[in-house]
Amino acid sequence: MTRFIPLREAILAGAIFALLMMIATRFAGFVAPSNLANVFNDTAPLIILALGQMVVILTRCIDLSVAANLALTGMAVAMINVAMPGLPIPVILAIAITLGAIMGAINGILVWKLAIPPIVVTLGTMTIFRGIIFLISDGKWVNAHEMSPAFTGFARTVLLGLPVLSWIAILTVVIFGIMMARTPFGRSIFAVGGNPHAAVYTGINVGKTQFWAFVVSGALAGLTGYLWVARYAVAYVDIAGGFELEVVAACVIGGISIAGGIGSVGGAVLGALFLGVVKNALPVVNISPFWQLAISGSAILIAVAFNARSGRTKGRIILKSAETAQ
Amino acid sequence: MTTRTAASTSPNDTPIVSMDMITKTFPGVKALDQVKLDLYPGQVTALVGENGAGKSTTVKILTGIYVPDGGTIRINGDAIAFASPNEAAAAGITAIHQETVLFDELSVAENIYIGHAPRTRFGLIDKAAMHRAATKLLDDIGAPFSAHTPLRDLGIANKHLVAIARALSVDARVVIMDEPTAALSHKEIEELYALVETLKSQGKAILFISHKFDEIFRIADRYTVFRDGAFVGDGKIADISEGDLVKMMVGRSVDQIFPTRSHDVGEEVLKIVGYDHPTEFADINFTLNRGEILGFYGLVGAGRSEFMQALFGITKPAKGVCRINGDIKVIRSPADAVGNGIVYVPEDRGKQGAIIGLPIFQNITLPSLGKTSRNGFLKLAEEFKLAREYSQRLDLRAASLDQDVGNLSGGNQQKVVIAKWLATLPQVIILDEPTKGIDIGSKAAVHEFMAELAAQGLSVIMVSSEIPEVIGMSDRVIVMRDGRIAAELAGDDLTPETLVRHAAGISTPTKGAAA
Numbered sequence: 001m002t003r004f005i006p007l008r009e010a011i012l013a014g015a016i017f018a019l020l021m022m023i024a025t026r027f028a029g030f031v032a033p034s035n036l037a038n039v040f041n042d043t044a045p046l047i048i049l050a051l052g053q054m055v056v057i058l059t060r061c062i063d064l065s066v067a068a069n070l071a072l073t074g075m076a077v078a079m080i081n082v083a084m085p086g087l088p089i090p091v092i093l094a095i096a097i098t099l100g101a102i103m104g105a106i107n108g109i110l111v112w113k114l115a116i117p118p119i120v121v122t123l124g125t126m127t128i129f130r131g132i133i134f135l136i137s138d139g140k141w142v143n144a145h146e147m148s149p150a151f152t153g154f155a156r157t158v159l160l161g162l163p164v165l166s167w168i169a170i171l172t173v174v175i176f177g178i179m180m181a182r183t184p185f186g187r188s189i190f191a192v193g194g195n196p197h198a199a200v201y202t203g204i205n206v207g208k209t210q211f212w213a214f215v216v217s218g219a220l221a222g223l224t225g226y227l228w229v230a231r232y233a234v235a236y237v238d239i240a241g242g243f244e245l246e247v248v249a250a251c252v253i254g255g256i257s258i259a260g261g262i263g264s265v266g267g268a269v270l271g272a273l274f275l276g277v278v279k280n281a282l283p284v285v286n287i288s289p290f291w292q293l294a295i296s297g298s299a300i301l302i303a304v305a306f307n308a309r310s311g312r313t314k315g316r317i318i319l320k321s322a323e324t325a326q
Numbered sequence: 327m328t329t330r331t332a333a334s335t336s337p338n339d340t341p342i343v344s345m346d347m348i349t350k351t352f353p354g355v356k357a358l359d360q361v362k363l364d365l366y367p368g369q370v371t372a373l374v375g376e377n378g379a380g381k382s383t384t385v386k387i388l389t390g391i392y393v394p395d396g397g398t399i400r401i402n403g404d405a406i407a408f409a410s411p412n413e414a415a416a417a418g419i420t421a422i423h424q425e426t427v428l429f430d431e432l433s434v435a436e437n438i439y440i441g442h443a444p445r446t447r448f449g450l451i452d453k454a455a456m457h458r459a460a461t462k463l464l465d466d467i468g469a470p471f472s473a474h475t476p477l478r479d480l481g482i483a484n485k486h487l488v489a490i491a492r493a494l495s496v497d498a499r500v501v502i503m504d505e506p507t508a509a510l511s512h513k514e515i516e517e518l519y520a521l522v523e524t525l526k527s528q529g530k531a532i533l534f535i536s537h538k539f540d541e542i543f544r545i546a547d548r549y550t551v552f553r554d555g556a557f558v559g560d561g562k563i564a565d566i567s568e569g570d571l572v573k574m575m576v577g578r579s580v581d582q583i584f585p586t587r588s589h590d591v592g593e594e595v596l597k598i599v600g601y602d603h604p605t606e607f608a609d610i611n612f613t614l615n616r617g618e619i620l621g622f623y624g625l626v627g628a629g630r631s632e633f634m635q636a637l638f639g640i641t642k643p644a645k646g647v648c649r650i651n652g653d654i655k656v657i658r659s660p661a662d663a664v665g666n667g668i669v670y671v672p673e674d675r676g677k678q679g680a681i682i683g684l685p686i687f688q689n690i691t692l693p694s695l696g697k698t699s700r701n702g703f704l705k706l707a708e709e710f711k712l713a714r715e716y717s718q719r720l721d722l723r724a725a726s727l728d729q730d731v732g733n734l735s736g737g738n739q740q741k742v743v744i745a746k747w748l749a750t751l752p753q754v755i756i757l758d759e760p761t762k763g764i765d766i767g768s769k770a771a772v773h774e775f776m777a778e779l780a781a782q783g784l785s786v787i788m789v790s791s792e793i794p795e796v797i798g799m800s801d802r803v804i805v806m807r808d809g810r811i812a813a814e815l816a817g818d819d820l821t822p823e824t825l826v827r828h829a830a831g832i833s834t835p836t837k838g839a840a841a
Contacts, residue, residue: 182704182706183699183702183704184699184704187688187692187695187704190681190683190688191684193683194683194684195679195682197672198679198680198743199681200660201671202664202692202693202746203663205659205661261681261683262683
């Protein structure tokens with residue numbers, strides 16, 4: 001984590017670069033700066049969610065409810081916007097983050113206090129959140145013409161050449177970089193995932209740390225919920241359906257160990273970018289979108305196999321001379 | 327020392343298993359360098375060596391888990407190469423591990439016969455035959471439970487019996503016991519010895535790995551010594567003294583000498599009044615003074631660790647008062663304990679172990695993050711300063727504090743863990759079985775270090791089951807039995823006999839009647 005360019009991240013960055021070069025040979029326009037900016041903007045929600053998921057996975061948990069959380073928050077803020085078109089955007093943002101955090105806290109409480117396995121908890125809440133969207137919306141869509149221009153315009157406003165959506169993703173990356181490296185919370189996230197038993201004796205409350213990880217993940221899902229609905233200018237029950245798997249995939253490709261304790265902000269971001277490039281490039285180079293699934297799947301397997309190899313223990317050092325020599 | 331003659335015709339002088347010139351190399355490291363080991367029928371061979379001597383690697387080669395890079399293994403004279411654990415098992419070699427590898431959710435009979443259960447004509451498991459055979463095996467070894475018992479209902483000692491029954495069920499000729507007594511109480515160990523005698527009388531060759539010399543001299547017939555992955559010597563136990571064996575093992579003479587401590591016990595630091603737990607312990611009262619080493623002795627299951635966990639805030643006592651420096655402190659969580667200057671180094675090595683994935687300096691500063699951060703942000707410079715200070719104090723050998731702790735050797739990882747605790751500037755340190763399962767050389771270093779900590783004014787609570795250590799290190803000893811304090815001993819009262827008597831609840835001094 002403290003190395004300047006960890007090997008795993010460097011290899012992944014190299015893979016993305018190679019991928020871009022290959023695409024460029026068939027369609028040079030793809031690597032034009034303006035198009036790359038579009039790809040980044042398109043990948044921004046995935047990056048934000050992957051960072052939240054990374055925190056959860058590092059603590060040996062998983063959050064399958066992020067996409068449902070995103071959809072529910074998106075629907076809620078869209079309906080609030082319809083009811084109160086004059087509500088300023090910062091208030092909308094605050095509501096979205098709070099709603100998302102509350103849903104994350106529900107996951108966290110169930111994991112912490114009732115000790116239910118996270119995969120079960122979030123599978124349950126995922127379904128519940130989707131159900132609630134149907135209940136509050138009656139299954140109806142909230143369409144672009146019902147939303148206020150300020151509401152839909154915010155995410156697309158261009159600042160210094162990039163849309164706000166991209167800037168929010170960049171800001172999130174910076175905040176998480178600092179949080180993971182330079183705060184006691186970030187450190188305890190790694191400790192809890194690395195060796196929960198030792199963490200307990202160190203005075204770290206493992207359950208509480210996992211709870212806050214879910215709150216963080218939920219808050220980011222809520223934030224993304226608003227951005228998503230604003231960007232696509234539509235809210236309905238099924239938005240971002242199945243997106244949670246893409247988020248987990250980004251983390252796994254980025255080298256976040258599903259067993260917890262190992263991973264980095266850079267890895268999560270690169271994992272998301274890799275998927276983003278694949279997704280955007282395939283239609284351009286005339287490969288059927290169906291291949292996208294196969295390529296994402298292969299990338300996951302290759303990444304996991306690669307990480308398992310690099311993580312393999314090197315054998316115990318037994319000879320005294322070898323120990324002093326190292 | 328007598329030497330065996332290869333031409334001898336007596337069956338007991340011809341090894342069943344003979345390993346010769348066995349070499350095993352891991353990337354960059356030679357774990358075994360041309361070692362030899364012979365196992366004889368009806369005899370117990372003790373494999374002796376410090377931690378890292380290559381004992382575990384040898385066991386793994388014998389049981390087919392590792393394939394040696396060189397050398398030969400002969401069974402009854404035939405050279406053989408195991409490609410898998412199954413082949414080793416088929417050759418009649420079976421191992422009973424330190425932590426038994428059995429299945430909690432299956433019954434005893436199913437555990438004994440898993441993988442080779444008797445079949446009916448249709449290829450299904452013949453449950454009736456399996457239970458009959460298992461019952462007979464259990465009777466033979468005097469197991470006090472039925473073949474139908476779910477394994478999860480058994481204690482560790484009885485699980486060992488199941489493992490032994492399993493070994494017998496495959497008609498093993500060679501039984502490997504890797505520190506089988508590590509987790510057993512005194513009475514259970516006696517039962518295990520009796521079982522070893524039974525196995526011997528059935529002509530099995532037994533490889534016995536242990537760190538306890540009294541055990542080795544009690545039940546072994548032969549010994550083989552490894553040091554740093556190389557063969558040092560072998561022979562008959564009757565022909566060697568304890569001191570000579572230790573010398574062979576460590577390559578130098580190490581006496582069980584404990585550091586002398588100038589007695590400068592200060593004022594009261596910790597006072598525990600009336601700690602009660604509904605099921606684990608009751609009525610615990612004691613005081614601990616500055617610079618004192620207070621031993622906690624008792625048989626396994628006497629409630630010592632359970633009480634320590636309550637003291638540390640991991641489990642909550644039903645009632646009781648904890649005073650630190652005279653003030654009542656409520657400890658509800660480990661964080662409270664650490665905040666009040668109590669730290670706990672638990673028994674389980676995996677649990678107390680370092681956090682792999684974090685670099686060395688982050689491991690050391692983990693409980694002290696309050697000290698190394700300003701306004702909620704960690705100061706790397708402060709972290710390195712703290713980590714450097716304590717790693718130097720403990721003579722930690724690492725290329726850089728930025729290095730991943732997983733790349734350190736076991737001994738250096740342990741130093742990281744201790745440095746982590748010292749950096750919190752504790753007043754009371756609880757060491758739960760601090761030298762369990764480590765070799766004599768490292769033990770002396772740990773003892774030295776404990777004495778040093780006490781001399782610096784730290785109060786030490788040492789939970790230990792090793793009588794020499796308890797007597798050699800402690801200023802006072804509290805003996806626990808069945809969750810209560812049975813005695814508090816110091817000075818002339820502190821003898822091996824009084825300890826065992828109080829721990830076992832024997833009123834009159836009768837030597838060796840702990841059962």
